[in-house]
Amino acid sequence: MQTVDPKDLAAFEADADAWFKENVVRDPGFMLPLTFMEVGTDQQFNFLRDWQNKVYDAGYLGAAWPKAYGGGGLHQDFQNAATRAMRRHHGPIMLNAIGLNWTGPLLLDMGSETHKMTHLKGILSAEDIWCQGFSEPGNGSDLGNAQTQAVRDGDHYVVNGSKIWTTLGRYAKYMILLARTDATTPKKYDGLSFFLAPMKIPGVETNPIRKLTGEHGFTQTFFTDARIPATGLMGVEGGGWKVAMRTLEFERGARGGQAGGYVAVGSNAFDVLDLARRMTRSGKPVLEDPQVADQMVEFLMEIQALSLNGQRTQVPNLVADHPQGIPLASKLMGTEMSRRLNEFAIRLTGARGAYYVGESEAVDQGIWARAYLNSFSATIGGGTSQIQANIVGEHVLGLPKS
Amino acid sequence: MQDLGRIGFSEDQAVMLDVATDFCLQRSPVSIVRRLMEDELGHDPAVWKEMGELGWLGVAIPEAFGGSGLSLAEVVPMVEQMGRRLMSGPFISTTLAAQALVVGGTEAQKLEILPRLAEGTAATVALAEPDFDWEPDTVACQAQDAGDGSLILSGRKVLVGDAGLASWIIASVRYRNSPALLLIARSALPDGALRRETVIDETRRSFALDLDGVKVAKDDLLDLDLAGTTLMHLHLAANLLGAADMVGGTQSCIDYTVDYLKTRTQFGRLIGSYQALKHPIVDAYCKYEQARSHLYAAANCFGEQGVGEIAVRMAKAAADKAYSFAADRAIQFHGGFGFTFDCDAQLYRRRAIWHAANHGDAGFHKAKLAKLLF
Numbered sequence: 001m002q003t004v005d006p007k008d009l010a011a012f013e014a015d016a017d018a019w020f021k022e023n024v025v026r027d028p029g030f031m032l033p034l035t036f037m038e039v040g041t042d043q044q045f046n047f048l049r050d051w052q053n054k055v056y057d058a059g060y061l062g063a064a065w066p067k068a069y070g071g072g073g074l075h076q077d078f079q080n081a082a083t084r085a086m087r088r089h090h091g092p093i094m095l096n097a098i099g100l101n102w103t104g105p106l107l108l109d110m111g112s113e114t115h116k117m118t119h120l121k122g123i124l125s126a127e128d129i130w131c132q133g134f135s136e137p138g139n140g141s142d143l144g145n146a147q148t149q150a151v152r153d154g155d156h157y158v159v160n161g162s163k164i165w166t167t168l169g170r171y172a173k174y175m176i177l178l179a180r181t182d183a184t185t186p187k188k189y190d191g192l193s194f195f196l197a198p199m200k201i202p203g204v205e206t207n208p209i210r211k212l213t214g215e216h217g218f219t220q221t222f223f224t225d226a227r228i229p230a231t232g233l234m235g236v237e238g239g240g241w242k243v244a245m246r247t248l249e250f251e252r253g254a255r256g257g258q259a260g261g262y263v264a265v266g267s268n269a270f271d272v273l274d275l276a277r278r279m280t281r282s283g284k285p286v287l288e289d290p291q292v293a294d295q296m297v298e299f300l301m302e303i304q305a306l307s308l309n310g311q312r313t314q315v316p317n318l319v320a321d322h323p324q325g326i327p328l329a330s331k332l333m334g335t336e337m338s339r340r341l342n343e344f345a346i347r348l349t350g351a352r353g354a355y356y357v358g359e360s361e362a363v364d365q366g367i368w369a370r371a372y373l374n375s376f377s378a379t380i381g382g383g384t385s386q387i388q389a390n391i392v393g394e395h396v397l398g399l400p401k402s
Numbered sequence: 403m404q405d406l407g408r409i410g411f412s413e414d415q416a417v418m419l420d421v422a423t424d425f426c427l428q429r430s431p432v433s434i435v436r437r438l439m440e441d442e443l444g445h446d447p448a449v450w451k452e453m454g455e456l457g458w459l460g461v462a463i464p465e466a467f468g469g470s471g472l473s474l475a476e477v478v479p480m481v482e483q484m485g486r487r488l489m490s491g492p493f494i495s496t497t498l499a500a501q502a503l504v505v506g507g508t509e510a511q512k513l514e515i516l517p518r519l520a521e522g523t524a525a526t527v528a529l530a531e532p533d534f535d536w537e538p539d540t541v542a543c544q545a546q547d548a549g550d551g552s553l554i555l556s557g558r559k560v561l562v563g564d565a566g567l568a569s570w571i572i573a574s575v576r577y578r579n580s581p582a583l584l585l586i587a588r589s590a591l592p593d594g595a596l597r598r599e600t601v602i603d604e605t606r607r608s609f610a611l612d613l614d615g616v617k618v619a620k621d622d623l624l625d626l627d628l629a630g631t632t633l634m635h636l637h638l639a640a641n642l643l644g645a646a647d648m649v650g651g652t653q654s655c656i657d658y659t660v661d662y663l664k665t666r667t668q669f670g671r672l673i674g675s676y677q678a679l680k681h682p683i684v685d686a687y688c689k690y691e692q693a694r695s696h697l698y699a700a701a702n703c704f705g706e707q708g709v710g711e712i713a714v715r716m717a718k719a720a721a722d723k724a725y726s727f728a729a730d731r732a733i734q735f736h737g738g739f740g741f742t743f744d745c746d747a748q749l750y751r752r753r754a755i756w757h758a759a760n761h762g763d764a765g766f767h768k769a770k771l772a773k774l775l776f
Contacts, residue, residue, distance in 0.1 A: 270404070273775075273776070276776075277776075287772070287776050290769070290772075293768075293769070293772040293776065294765070294768050294769070294772070296772070296776070297719075297768040297771045297772050297775065298768065300406070300771075300775060301692075301696070301716050301719065301720055301768075301771075302692065304406045304407070304696070304699075304716065305691075305692035305693075305695050305696055305720065306692070308407075308408070308409050308692075308695035308696065308698075308699050309691060309692065309695045311408060311409035311695075311699075312409050312694070312695050312698065314409075315409065315411045317411060317415075317416045317419060317420075318409075318411055318694075318698060321653070325687070325691060326691055329684075329687070329688050329691065332684075332688065333688050333692070386677070386681070389677070389680065389681045389684045389685075390677070390680065392684045392687065392688075393674075393680040393681070393683065393684045396687065397656075397660050397683065397684070397687060398660070398664065399660065399663055399664060399674035399675070399680050399683075400664065400671075400672045400674050400675040401675060402675050402676070402677050402680060
């Protein structure tokens, strides 16, 4: 581990601070997505792609990834400082989430030299947008049962089947794809392989899916005799489950190495506190209602606990009984809190809770209603909360499988 | 974003956590806990003596007064491990009495009493009164000048922990219309002044204290100028240590229930494979981890102006919610056995209620937090 000179770090953070202050555009004249799963229009997409590219160019994204692959080659503390500056100045989200947070660290962790050289820089610059092909219409939580087929044919695999909930599917150049290369293995997991698959090829079609919010955030992806190069195979044929599980650890934040920045904003309890301070009920500030005050305090305690949990994982003595407990439970705790917090926010707006995005009378352009509906993407995607509870119960507490 | 406290962990805390984890596991198996519940004394004097010899009672007492000069941050992991093993005895009471003197005692009192407490002489604090209010400065008991340089006391204290063992009781009183703290030697109490209360946590010993007619010297008043500060300090210290005991208890309560879910079979399956049982115990576990994070942030920030109070109140509120839920579900998930006295789930449930009732429950502290934060 490199040592960090606090003076260097402070100077870097001051520079980052000045840069974000100068460059953040808070209101581009249209509504910006709160998460990478909500990019619904070309206007939003183009804005966010330019923004990520600009942040990367300035050296504030991928600062801790190796230089050889397009990163900054600095200690993680520097990237963390840049991310803090981004947050302080309310920078828009990083667009290429699946590349930055899941594929990138996965490649750095277990990818071949060729994979790293080919893909990492394009992930950081947002030139290559990535999507994920795990869930299928018939297999969501039961990921190990994936049925999309990949059959070896010379130096290609021929893919048939369908993937669903493909975030950024319309825009993606590559997909991390989990497909079945062998349907005859005694254990279903042993027949799966993991590919870095091109999207802009014949036989790959994306159909937009309309979400509960009314927007088009992701697609269903259809493969019809799509030929993907065999060089995209990660690890060995039949070894895909292990790679997919590692990917989920990155996705769920149980393992570090992400490029930095953030890919979602808006579930901060302090923002909701700010909302509460603006709202009234029965002619009085809503926070004077003891029940509302009690709930608001609980949310502040909860968000504080999640932040403290993160700090505590840095103290081995204080996580000795279950070293993996907090990392494995953090998705469950964080996404469920966010869902409840957004629902609470709608209630704070009183009668105007009836309004939705597009209504001029809606509080804060209706973001609370939309944020609540969108919050289910996180409690369902990446493994539902119920699956997460099984994981924590079985892998942390040692309970028998359900 | 407002600073609500942060985690820090000292070398000394790490040592205390290690030592206390082993000690409490060895000295307080549940068979002993249950034996001591039936015992009038309520604790094992040999274990108490050992704690004194190990210097545990002096951890947060300055070196000048016979302690090791650390702080309550180092006491927290010890109390956490005691709570984990449902340990009994006057450790918390004695620690609070020492804190009263450290913060608000006169130099003479500190020199005389603190070294004795550091060695393991038991003491306690008497704060609650028959109005059963959690506010630290609503005091009705009176101390009045008797004319001969002594003070005559009146009124009644309740929920005085471990008073039967204590050599000294530090009581809050009203003196010349202001709250004050007073050092009372138990030997100065007339017969019958202490009545053992029947309390929900049978591992605890708690007393009502009748102060009517008790006479003490005026020198036994703690520093009058510091009374308000000291009362607030005691309130927060009591809640910090209560939270520590609760967090430890929550952990073993969950472990105890998980063990049962892993061994009990119904309908041909281990009951822990049923999600109706698995998911709530995971909820309990998540609440526990959050409460423990709050606890160690409170321990770390205890002395900080403003942030310390916020962190302690959050810690106690989180511990109450976590312990109450875990212990409530522990009873339910043990089924018929859970309804019996022999099942340990009731021990945890009763202790959780005991702590919620002492020095403020989650609702009380959240109401205070609303005032501090909004």
